[in-house]
Amino acid sequence: MKKSKSWLHVCVHFLLWIILTISSYSAKVSPVTDDISKLFTLKHNIPKDYRIPVRYVPKEEGGMCWVKLNVFSLESSLHDLAHKFGNISSNRNDISVIIIILQDLRFKFSLVDLVMYEFDCHYREERWQTEKYFDFLEEYLIAAKNEGDSYDCHPPPCPVTLHDVLDASDTYTEAPPTPSSEDRECPTGCTARKEPRLLPEVVERSLISLLFIPLLALAFLLVWKVRSRRNGEDLEENAGESGVFTGTEGTAPPLDAEISEKNMLNVIETV
Structure with a gap:
């Protein structure tokens, strides 16, 4: 009788250990992988030639903060895409699930607005076809699976654009201003004081x-x-x-x- 009770206690403890292990493992697993299969469904339900606007930072420029930098932009892009479908559409429901996953990631990160401001010159705005958009989103969710809240966010130098080059050339080629008659009267190179005008x-x-x-x-x-x-x-x-x-x-x-x-x-x- 004692042996049967002892085996019963062992079985009960073993079952409790299994339950606790599974629950702790499921708690550690990121919700990103739970519904990532919905991306495959959305990719085939939305027309391939549809252009989806997206604002993002490339991985080579974002570095360790790539996931943190793109979480809010992708969430906003999915919100706009969800409004293209009706309230009872299955596409809208699937997009809402992905939005919830991104919101959970954003709440886990800290100082997202500050980091986005520091990398502001590295953001790009494009319109991607459906397949490219959801491939990027899938790559992002896989990278965010084990992503922690990194504080090593140091933005690289801003990329040089053609507008900046033209502005720099204008500053070098600009002729120095010719001194006025009042400036010439000052022998030491100082600027003569102009008396205030009573009338225009x-x-x-x-x-x-x-x-x-x-x-x-x-x-x-x-x-x-x-x-x-x-x-x-x-x-x-x-x-x-x-x-x-x-x-x-x-x-x-x-x-x-x-x-x-x-x-x-x-x-x-x-x-």
């Missing part, structure tokens, strides 16, 4: 132009006065000449009177 330059120019209006009016008035004086003198001279001619004509005897006087003289001579 445009207002000062307009006021100066307004000063010419009364000067032009005064000049016009003088010219008009001189011309009017000359015209008055010309009228007086013309009036004097006309008076002389009329006086001589008034003193001249009329023609009939001369004829009558001649007739009277002839009569006296005959008598």
Whole structure:
């Protein structure tokens, strides 16, 4: 009887040990591998020529922080992709499961926003076909299976773009500014202090132009006065000449009177 009880205790302890071992192993296993098979289903349900937008950091630039850098971007990309399907669509349900896996990974990591900010110049935005997108997502989930929260995140130098090269060439070829007259007056190379303006330059120019209006009016008035004086003198001279001619004509005897006087003289001579 004692032997049977002892064997019973051994069996019970053995079963408990198996249960605890399995539960602890399942707790250690990442949820990433639980539903990774859904990626295969999504890859074949979505058309191959469909372009899925994604923002990511390449593995060669992300280094040890590659998983941490892409977790939020992939989650956002899957959210946008899930909204393309209806509420009762199986594709939307499968995508929601992958989103939950990425959210669990993101909660496990710390300082994700800070690391993303430090690697901001290394992010790329592209549109991938369905097969390439889900292959990248599968590679990411496999790499994230045993990924820990690494703190050795040192971003490499930002890649040089054509825009940066053009900006650098512009800075080298830019001619130095020519010194103004005020700068030339300073013999030691210092910059002369400019007195503050009471009014803007445009207002000062307009006021100066307004000063010419009364000067032009005064000049016009003088010219008009001189011309009017000359015209008055010309009228007086013309009036004097006309008076002389009329006086001589008034003193001249009329023609009939001369004829009558001649007739009277002839009569006296005959008598």
